[in-house]
Amino acid sequence: MKLINKNNNNRRTHKKQLNIALFTAPLLLISSFFSHANDLVSGTDLQDSPLSLSLTTSLAVTINNSVQHLVINQYGIRNQVMVNQAADMVNDINIIQNGMHNKANVVQSGANNTVNLLQQGDGNLVDVIQEGDANIANIIQTGEQTFIVHQIGNEMLVNITQY
DSSP states (O other): OEEEOTTTOOEEEOOEEOOOOEEETTEEEEEOOEEOOOOSSTTOOOOOOOOOEEEEEEEEEEETTEEEEEEEEEEEESOEEEEEEOTTOOOEEEEEEEEESOEEEEEEOSSSOEEEEEEESSSOEEEEEEESSSOEEEEEEESSOEEEEEEESSSOEEEEEEO
């Protein structure tokens, strides 16, 4: 990002830290962007602060006629999502994170598994590992909550709401 200082027409580059979305079929890592502000006008005393970002990612990957579905919606700063889906399996992941410092880690190595996650507020953490077929995890967390589930087997259902 480059801004032009109108007072002396010198270009100043602001530092921008970027956590990159990493695509390695079928691994996906998505993290919020944040940036630091510097003085834009001489004599203005601005503080460094992370910027807010709304990020919506929808991905459908087809491997050998099997479709992996991934929908991620993040609003806030320093939210992170790590997803690892095994190839040749049909799995669905829907993640919404609103707030700051929320983290979601999802691993799916079976077929027809589903994770529906809503994290609101700050400082939530969820780890979901699904090994087997037709497992479902529905999780809602609001503010500084942690939930870890490891579903080993078939046709398991987990419904969690934490406030």
